[in-house]
Amino acid sequence: MRGLAVSMMALMALAGCADKAPQAYQGYAEGEFVRIAAPYAGSLTSLAVQRGAEVKAGAPLFALEQDNEKAGRDEAGQRLKQAEAQLENLKKGKRPVEIDAVLAQREQASAALKLSQAELARDRKLATAGFVSPQKLDASRAALERDQARVKELEAQLATAKLAARSDDIHAAEAAVEAARATLAKADWSLAQKSVKAPVSGLVQDTLYVQGEWIPAGSPVVSLLPPQNLKVRFFVPETRIAALKPGQTVQVSCDGCGAPLAATVSYIAPQAEYTPPVIYSQENRNKLVFLVEARPAADAAAKLHPGQPVDVSLN
Numbered sequence: 001m002r003g004l005a006v007s008m009m010a011l012m013a014l015a016g017c018a019d020k021a022p023q024a025y026q027g028y029a030e031g032e033f034v035r036i037a038a039p040y041a042g043s044l045t046s047l048a049v050q051r052g053a054e055v056k057a058g059a060p061l062f063a064l065e066q067d068n069e070k071a072g073r074d075e076a077g078q079r080l081k082q083a084e085a086q087l088e089n090l091k092k093g094k095r096p097v098e099i100d101a102v103l104a105q106r107e108q109a110s111a112a113l114k115l116s117q118a119e120l121a122r123d124r125k126l127a128t129a130g131f132v133s134p135q136k137l138d139a140s141r142a143a144l145e146r147d148q149a150r151v152k153e154l155e156a157q158l159a160t161a162k163l164a165a166r167s168d169d170i171h172a173a174e175a176a177v178e179a180a181r182a183t184l185a186k187a188d189w190s191l192a193q194k195s196v197k198a199p200v201s202g203l204v205q206d207t208l209y210v211q212g213e214w215i216p217a218g219s220p221v222v223s224l225l226p227p228q229n230l231k232v233r234f235f236v237p238e239t240r241i242a243a244l245k246p247g248q249t250v251q252v253s254c255d256g257c258g259a260p261l262a263a264t265v266s267y268i269a270p271q272a273e274y275t276p277p278v279i280y281s282q283e284n285r286n287k288l289v290f291l292v293e294a295r296p297a298a299d300a301a302a303k304l305h306p307g308q309p310v311d312v313s314l315n
Contacts, residue, residue: 024313027234029254031306033205034229035220038064039193044213049222053204058197061222064215066194073187080180087173099161106154113147120144202226205306230304232263234312238272243314251313257303260313 042064049061120140126132202224209221232252236244244265251260304310 024253024311025234025236027232027310027312029304029306029308029310030231030233031205031225032229032231034200034202034224034226036061036196036199036222036224037218037220038062038196038215039217040064040069040190041217042066042194042215044209044211044215044221047207047209047211047221049204049207051204051207055198055201055204055224057199057201061196061198063196064194066191069187069191069194073184073191076180076184076187080177080184083173083177083180087170087177090170090173099158102154102158102161106151106158109147109150109154113144113151116140116144116147196221198224200224200226202229225306230306231266232304232310232312234310240314241268244268248314252304252310253313254304254308254310261303263312 044062045065046063047061048059048063049055055061120137120143123132123137123140127134127137203226204222205225206223207221208219208223209215215221246265246268248265250263250265252263253260
């Protein structure tokens with residue numbers, strides 16, 4: 001009985017120590033990669049980055065052949081210039097030489113009008129004296145009216161020549177200019193899509209094509225890993241899940257990381273699952289190997305890598 005009591009006390013002491021011991025769970029690092037592609041197909045003419053390099057947002061990544069897009073952009077630019085020139089032409093009057101021609105015709109009509117006025121005045125005197133028939137007087141009146149109408153016609157033509165085109169024609173030309181500008185903007189956008197830049201800063205995890213290869217539309221060429229897209233996944237027993245909540249801080253340890261890293265819980269699964277068939281442990285961790293490529297870089301490399309086993313301790 002005394003020995004049984006000692007054993008029970010020892011088990012209780014061990015259980016108490018186990019409850020006070022810090023909880024550590026095994027897991028691994030995982031990255032959410034940003035795969036960069038172009039919306040158009042084409043041959044890869046340049047690849048500005050290499051695997052393992054750090055890039056900043058806005059840095060050039062790759063470019064596809066652009067001959068077709070450049071030609072389309074040049075055509076759109078010329079069509080815009082043509083539409084703008086037509087609009088400016090409609091806003092102006094006729095050319096000076098055309099106005100001079102109308103002026104000359106008006107001068108001729110004015111001279112003919114003066115002659116008609118003089119002939120009518122003479123025929124009226126002769127008709128009073130009985131030397132001119134009434135038919136001749138009527139012909140002189142008709143000639144005067146004809147020349148007066150001709151002068152008015154040319155004065156109207158001269159006024160019209162100094163005016164711009166009708167408002168409807170100008171509105172149509174303005175619409176043509178706006179359509180040409182939209183076509184040019186579309187051509188600029190299509191051309192820009194052939195030269196792709198980094199949308200975010202991060203590590204070039206992989207390049208999926210080499211220069212000279214044909215790239216289908218929408219096929220990723222470069223895979224980026226932004227630092228903020230790296231997360232730790234670990235599994236907590238059902239008995240401890242109540243101790244965790246989003247926003248809680250945990251400590252992450254890994255081989256070669258030095259001091260533990262702080263991490264914030266961002267997601268807790270709403271449903272339980274069975275223990276995965278493969279999980280990292282102290283026994284099999286030594287059998288894992290990682291491909292390492294060393295390149296000089298200005299910025300410090302991230303301490304965690306996708307697939308790296310870690311230990312997570314709850315605070």
